Amino acid sequence: MKIYTKTGDKGTTSLVGGDRAEKHDLRVWAYGTIDEVTSSIGLARAYVKEKEISEKLLKIQKTLFEVGAELASAGTDYYKRRIEDQDITFLEETIDKLDGLKPSYNGFIVPGGTIESAHLDVARTIVRRAERYISELKNYYEISDNLMKYTNRLSDGLYAMARYFDYKDIMEKVEENARKFNQNRSVVNNSQSEEIDEIMINRMVIDRETAKHIAEKCVQKSYEIGVPMVICVTDYSGNITLLERMDDSLLASIEIAMKKAYTAAALKAPTHELRDASLPAGELYGINTVDKIITFGGGFPLKVNGTIVGAIGVSGGTVEEDMKVAQFGVKAFEEGLTNGVTK
Template sequence: MKIYTKTGDKGSTSLVGGERTNKYDLRVWAYGSIDEANSSIGLARACMEDENLKGKLLKIQKTLFEVAAELASLGTKNYRSRIEEEDVVFLEDTIDELDRMRPVQNGFIVPGGTVESAHLDVARTDVRRAERYISELRNHYEVNDSLQKYVNRLSDAIYAVARYFDYKDILKKTEEKLTSLNSGEKIDCRGNPQKNLLTNTVLNRETAEYIAGKCIEKSYDIGVPMVICIVDFDGNVILLERMDNSLLISLKVAFKKAYTAAALKSPTGELYKALLPGGEFYGLNNDENIITFAGGFPLKIDGHIVGAIGVSGGTVDEDTSVSKYGVEVFEEVVKYGIKR
């Protein structure tokens, strides 16, 4: 059987059941847009490695054949509803699943973050166009409510999948950058054993206790009980000191401040914009140990980060004041040793 039939040479086409209509029929525009969306979804799926999402998109593509068939039978004796509420529920479950896997995004997203999301964004606009045609079809035909709900929900589902791929890409690039920073700044004992010995000698339990003691004195001066946490280069706790009557939650917050300052090589109070959508470290705020409250500072020797300090318990200014003082104490220890 030949692919071409010549029956459409004069601008007509067949609906489901064989009835002929013009190719500019609103029904043709509607199911034609669904066909375009299906093709774009297929292109995106062909670029993916995530088997779970590939499976979900394949299911959506098969359902779109049913959507198109239902649209192509509107107003004919062969019409029957094909889309049901369970199809809508599948899309809603997919959206909810993906929303739990990525941080909340506010504002408009510029398409083109990844190959997969770019193709999906094209599909999303095709679906939106189909939805507009379907809304107009309701003025002329009795359209299945579940079909209209499905198409409306479909654009949201495609958007959720696209943003998930953007998020995964940003997370991957950020992790690569952090790995590069870590390998670039870590002091190599083979290259300079004396410097590595200095690091281990200076930032140890004794030094951490000395710094914390000075920070506690500072906290008494301002009249606020604090929690002081000092971590090593890898974010492991060297010391976690809690003053009497300090807030219980400050135990977690102080550690997170120190960990974040060590992991991202920056004072925590300067990281807020970098963790927003489009920022250098966007996506890492999904890590429960990352925090952007001020009060965390890296500890450095000759420009190399060897650890960090985090302070919590007071206002932003109070936490910052005590943690900065801790940095100053550490720098004095590096230069002159612990003052007895």
């Protein structure tokens, strides 16, 4: 059988069931645009190496054949609903799963972060165009509500997939840049022994008593400057050892203090030093999109012999006030080591 049939030479095409329609018929615009979506998703899928997402995209492509068939049968005796509730549920579950893997982001996204996300964003915009045609088509023909719901969810689903690849790419770059950032910050002092006092490090644990001592000193400093604070002390992994909230401190400061301490422990640097590095030209560009990361002052690592053993995060006042109280906590920790108060 030859590919060309010549039946469309006069500007008409066949609908489901054999009825003929002009090629500029709104139904043809609608299912033709869905055909574009299917092809654009195929292009995106060619670049996707993750098996699970590739399989989801393939399933979507197969469902889109049903969408196209429903549109191509609109207004004929062969029209029937082809999109089921489970098709919509599949997209909603996919969106929820992918959305849960990344931090929330408020603002506009500039497409082109990765090859995968760029192609998925193109597919998403074509879906939106198809939606516009289908919305108009409903004024003239019977179109199922599920078909409208499916195309609407599909644009959201493709958006969620695109953002997943962008976030994954940012995380990989951030992790690599964070390693370089910390390597560049390391200063080798050849006059000191390269051996770490393992006994001292193993003995030094940010236990509750140590954390309590640091927090008490921070509270004392907070009273001096007249600002109620939230103080968070963590171990070297960023796990909370103690969280102290002073009366009348802001509720929002609880989460911010925890994030400051976590950031200082995870990136092994005071949080105020990360601001410039997180700007577009910086080594850690994109890191402020990562959940739990703070890039303004108030978080400091706690060290013994140059090794991170914990961290402190303070929030409640201005950045300068937070830093002043946090630094007082660091000083209390260091003096406690000398005086035997911390252990």
